[in-house]
Amino acid sequence: MAGIRERVRAELTSEIVRLARAQVAADGPGALSLRAIARDLGMASSAIYRYFPSRDHLLTQLLIDSYDRLGDVAEAADAACPRADPMGRWRAVAHAIRGWAVANPSEYALLFGTPVPGYMAPEDTIGPASRYTLVLIGILADQEAAGARYKGPVPAPLAADLTALREFLGVSVSNEALAVGMGAWAALMGAITLELFGHLHNVVDTPGALFDAVVEHHAAVLAGLPGT
């Protein structure tokens, strides 16, 4: 009942994931080949399906793992800052996210690039996918708790969504703060995506320059000081 078989199964499963991740890292998502993994493992291609019922299921596993790694670096960067300095934390987390993205471009593409056509991310992914955003929201909440005030106007439909979101998360932030934060989030991801997907090649040579400007701009906005 120790389950010797279960153990070797778990090991093989994680070995498959390991090879899959290496494949994705090397040639991007879409280059993921179950047959190639089977070859590397020295087993028949059909045997892989005992561990992952389809290529998409394996891809989902990679998705979850990558979201978790991103969550790790975001949380680590946040934890390394004094909690009383939300703007320093914002800068640190933002740069940590970009750092992870440029270090793992294929994984970033997997998370934030073109979604697989017929593929809808299952429930298991939303937890890991939320981690890095929760870090950002936490910073926002602390900044507001420290006295920052954000002025709207927040469009009515957005306000309703934000209210629901706040209640779901159980965090105490105003709708105005959430709206500002989502704007910063979009700018953050937009800057990284433009950079990583090559849209700055014919515009700007210095990698990260646009990103720095974006982060600094939103640092000022997120500061939420009166008169801004």
Added chain:
Amino acid sequence: MAGIRERVRAELTSEIVRLARAQVAADGPGALSLRAIARDLGMASSAIYRYFPSRDHLLTQLLIDSYDRLGDVAEAADAACPRADPMGRWRAVAHAIRGWAVANPSEYALLFGTPVPGYMAPEDTIGPASRYTLVLIGILADQEAAGARYKGPVPAPLAADLTALREFLGVSVSNEALAVGMGAWAALMGAITLELFGHLHNVVDTPGALFDAVVEHHAAVLAGLPGT
């Protein structure tokens, strides 16, 4: 010498592109299959290669076409506004871009989603790819010419790039304005990408709400009025 053969060749070529676009629109890029196109055309799969030497070449053609369509809608939206109202033009162009994106998600994914692994966009694409950005820069230039002032600081490396960019484009805009504009650009594309690629599904229900907030925020920033 009228070139009857050339004409039928041109027609067949555009027919191939038409079917390819339909395929991409239906099932996203990556579902593009030369064999399927050949089947639809009732010809041998090998015959396609007389018109496009490889799948990537056909994809490049689709890329150029899509960039041109995006450029069309951006320019049209801009032209429909009074030139003397740059902020109105910004709003109009931004919403036009998003409108095109939500109406043609697969084409948007083709342009701004995960790049094809080994694929590097050839020179012919940078012209069409620049059109919608030139519209945005034009608005920025007019706004600054109308008296708007943007304050830095612009990071030194970014400043160098922006100077080169300005000289290349031959537009008269300050580095500060360009930096602010690129920030708005990143936020714009980031908001669209997050929405279209499903990252708002568990956050916000109202499509476009985040986008509106982002556009309005940057409208205020781009206004460039003293005290902002």
Added chain:
DNA sequence: AGAAAAGCAAGAGCGGTGCTCTCATTTGTG
């Protein structure tokens, strides 16, 4: 006009993919 050259479509074929099915073997358990 006739011959040479160029363009074109078709078919077979290579190596690759995801995935399914069957069959034999191994392994843990009642």
Added chain:
DNA sequence: CACAAATGAGAGCACCGCTCTTGCTTTTCT
């Protein structure tokens, strides 16, 4: 020990991009 479950192997299906050869048609040149 015997039985049932889990596992691996192999063949096979339908698809993919791409290449090569083989004929046929159209254009062009002499």
